[in-house]
Amino acid sequence: MARVVVVGAGVVGLTCAVRLLEEGHRVDLLARDLPLESTSAVAAALWYPYLSLPRERVLNWGAASYAEFVALAGEPETGVRMVTGTEVHRSRTPDPWWRDAVPSLDRETALPEGYRDGWTFVTPVVEMPLYLRWLLGRVDALGGTLTRMNLSALPTGADLVVNCSGLGARLLGQDRTVVPVRGQVLLVEQVGLDRWYLDGEVPTYVVPRSRDIVVGGTEQAGEWSRTPDPATAADILARARRLVPELAGARVLRHKVGLRPVRPALRVERVDYVVHCYGHGGAGVTLSWGTAEEVVSLVG
Ligand SMILES: Cc1cc2nc3c(=O)[nH]c(=O)nc-3n(C[C@H](O)[C@H](O)[C@H](O)COP(=O)(O)OP(=O)(O)OC[C@H]3O[C@@H](n4cnc5c(N)ncnc54)[C@H](O)[C@@H]3O)c2cc1C
Numbered sequence: 001m002a003r004v005v006v007v008g009a010g011v012v013g014l015t016c017a018v019r020l021l022e023e024g025h026r027v028d029l030l031a032r033d034l035p036l037e038s039t040s041a042v043a044a045a046l047w048y049p050y051l052s053l054p055r056e057r058v059l060n061w062g063a064a065s066y067a068e069f070v071a072l073a074g075e076p077e078t079g080v081r082m083v084t085g086t087e088v089h090r091s092r093t094p095d096p097w098w099r100d101a102v103p104s105l106d107r108e109t110a111l112p113e114g115y116r117d118g119w120t121f122v123t124p125v126v127e128m129p130l131y132l133r134w135l136l137g138r139v140d141a142l143g144g145t146l147t148r149m150n151l152s153a154l155p156t157g158a159d160l161v162v163n164c165s166g167l168g169a170r171l172l173g174q175d176r177t178v179v180p181v182r183g184q185v186l187l188v189e190q191v192g193l194d195r196w197y198l199d200g201e202v203p204t205y206v207v208p209r210s211r212d213i214v215v216g217g218t219e220q221a222g223e224w225s226r227t228p229d230p231a232t233a234a235d236i237l238a239r240a241r242r243l244v245p246e247l248a249g250a251r252v253l254r255h256k257v258g259l260r261p262v263r264p265a266l267r268v269e270r271v272d273y274v275v276h277c278y279g280h281g282g283a284g285v286t287l288s289w290g291t292a293e294e295v296v297s298l299v300g
Helices: 011-022 055-072 128-141 166-172 230-243 245-249 284-299
Strands: 003-007 026-031 080-089 117-126 145-148 160-163 179-189 196-199 204-208 212-216 252-271 274-280
Touching: 003 011, 011 026, 011 128, 011 160, 011 274, 011 284, 055 080, 055 117, 055 252, 055 284, 128 145, 160 284, 166 252, 166 274, 179 230, 196 230, 204 230, 212 230, 230 245, 230 252, 252 284, 274 284
Parallel strands: 003 026, 003 160, 026 145, 080 196, 160 274
Antiparallel strands: 080 117, 179 212, 179 252, 196 204, 204 212, 252 274
16 A cells, blocks of 8 residues: 555545545645635535536546435535536527436426526535535544645655645646636525526526525636625625525625636646646536546556
């Protein structure tokens, strides 16, 4: 069994660490940001393939992760729930390219005003603050460690390094093809909503969790600011209220921003003693178990 250093403690690094530990490897995580400080903590987080390529591999990674989340939804402490919701479109739209990754998808006829098409399906909703804590608990229980460290290069000295540094791969993988796509969200109070809604065009999404509702969003390529913009927040809220009128009186609790690590093609590849696993774009949660499985096979 190998001594593996995993760089990064977002959803990708933690999931890889869990799977490697389950295979019997020794695993130590190094990360500048702890799990609840990472981009992953900002995610909505709906299982949904978004801003991530290439499609054939994303389909396989997504399907594998969906199956794992179905199993985790049986354990309330994970923060994973299977939730029904609707994706809406303003014009007639063919089935999505990832159709085969979900067990069923039904055309929706009861659409909000202004929409002409849509589909309803059951998908995992992952409450990230709970889930990241649960993943970290798994790492700990399996004998892994996490140390805060701001690295200027990938470490040497271990048998293998797994690079799950997300946007940090611009430096650690010397990879300028990973770019930020800024996402701003609001957390509003739970007003009894139990379905999610998504209009991918703008994008606008409303994702209910146990104690709040995540309302988004934006897709701003090349934008590095992590400061919430008040005008953007007002625009998001107005869009979300048009989509889901029940939000009309919901109090705003918090504003958050995350920088999605988008790459022309998600990188899962072994180069010598380094296994790279980064560039999950807007689907890091959605693909996490699938890419971790591939990392396990590359570690060998
Ligand atoms: C608003 C928003 C909504 C989203 N919604 C969804 C959704 O509904 N579903 C979904 O699947 N995905 C969603 N995403 C995308 C998802 O959040 C990302 O794909 C995911 O977080 C990427 O995970 P990661 O572990 O690769 O990166 P990160 O979470 O960014 O973690 C990277 C880790 O690497 C570490 N690191 C980086 N550089 C260094 C360094 N030099 N030294 C040491 N450590 C370093 C960081 O500190 C961190 O620990 C959303 C994102 C945003 C912003």
